[in-house]
C-alpha cells in the first residue's frame with residue numbers, strides 16, 4: 001500500500017526529528033518506496049551550487065576523482081547533496097519516472113517528462129548510483145541516480161529551444177534575475193558584485209532594462225579575463241576590477257564609477273565569503289542590498305551594517321520568486337550575446 005506523505009516532506013527526515021528536510025542532518029533516500037505526494041525522477045545531472053562546489057574543489061585540491069568521491073560520501077551520509085560546510089545544495093535535471101497517487105493527474109507532469117528541479121538539493125532526497133563525469137569549470141556533475149520532489153517542490157519543464165546543460169546552468173540561479181527586475185526603479189543605480197559570473201550577468205541584463213538609459217548598472221569582479229568577457233556583453237554601464245573581500249577598495253572604486261554618489265541597490269553574486277561589507281557600504285540610506293550569495297553571513301551583514309551606521313534594507317536571496325524560471329530563460333532568448341557566452345561556457 002502507498003504511504004501517505006507530509007506536504008513539506010517531513011516524512012523523509014531521519015534526524016533530528018521535528019525539523020524539515022533542509023535543516024535535517026540525514027534524510028531517507030530509499031527510492032524503493034514512493035509516498036503518495038512524491039514525484040520520483042531519474043537524475044542525469046546535478047548543478048552544484050557555486051559556493052558549495054568551490055569549497056569542495058578547494059578541499060579536494062582540484063582533483064576530480066576526489067571531488068566525485070566527496071560528493072558521493074556526502075550523499076551517502078546525508079541522503080541529499082548538502083555541503084556540510086556551506087549548507088547549500090544546487091539543483092538537478094532528470095526524467096519523471098513515477099508520480100504518487102495524490103498528485104497523479106493533478107499536476108502538469110507525466111512519466112517521461114524532462115524537468116529541472118527548482119528547489120535546493122540541500123532538501124531533496126537523492127541517491128547516486130554512479131558519478132559518470134565531473135565538469136569542474138561549470139560546477140556540474142553527471143550521474144546515474146534518482147531524486148524525489150515533494151508536492152510543494154518546484155520544478156520547470158525543460159524547454160525545447162534551450163539545450164539541457166544551458167537550462168540547468170541558468171535555472172540554478174533563477175531567483176536572482178527575477179529580483180534584479182523587481183528591486184530597482186527607472187533611473188536608479190545598481191551595483192553588481194561578482195559581475196562576470198552566471199547570476200551576475202543575468203542580473204545585469206534585467207537591471208539594465210529596468211533602470212533604463214537614465215540609470216546605471218555598475219559591475220565589480222576580480223579576474224581581468226572574466227571582466228573582458230563581461231565587457232563584451234554591453235550590459236554594464238561600467239565595469240570595475242576589485243576584490244569584494246576588501247570593502248574599502250570596493251567602496252572607493254564603486255563610488256568613483258557613480259559620480260561619487262551612493263547606489264540605490266546592490267546585488268551580491270560573489271561565490272566567496274566575507275563580501276557583505278562590500279555590498280553594504282556603497283549603498284545609500286534607505287537603499288536595498290540583495291544578498292544572493294550563499295556564502296553570505298547573517299551575522300557579518302547585520303553587525304557590519306549596524307557598526308557602520310548603514311540604514312539599508314537587506315534581503316536574503318530567496319531562490320524563489322514568482323515567474324523566476326521563465327524570466328531567467330527569457331534572458332537567454334532575448335540577449336544573443338549572453339546566450340552565446342553561456343553556450344560556450346556551460347554546454
Ligand SMILES: NC(=O)c1ccc[n+]([C@@H]2O[C@H](COP(=O)([O-])OP(=O)(O)OC[C@H]3O[C@@H](n4cnc5c(N)ncnc54)[C@H](OP(=O)(O)O)[C@@H]3O)[C@@H](O)[C@H]2O)c1
Nearest residue numbers: 050051194196197198199222223244270271293294317319
Ligand atoms: N540564493 C540562492 O537561491 C542561490 C541559488 C544558486 C546560487 N546561489 C549563490 O550565488 C552565488 C553566485 O553564483 P553563480 O553561479 O553566479 O557563481 P559564479 O558564476 O561562480 O560567479 C561568481 C563570480 O564572483 C567572482 N568572484 C569570486 N571571488 C571574488 C572576489 N573576491 N571579488 C570579486 N569577484 C569575485 C567570480 O570570479 P572568478 O570566476 O574569476 O573567480 C565570479 O565571476 C554563489 O554564492 C552561489 O552559491 C544562490
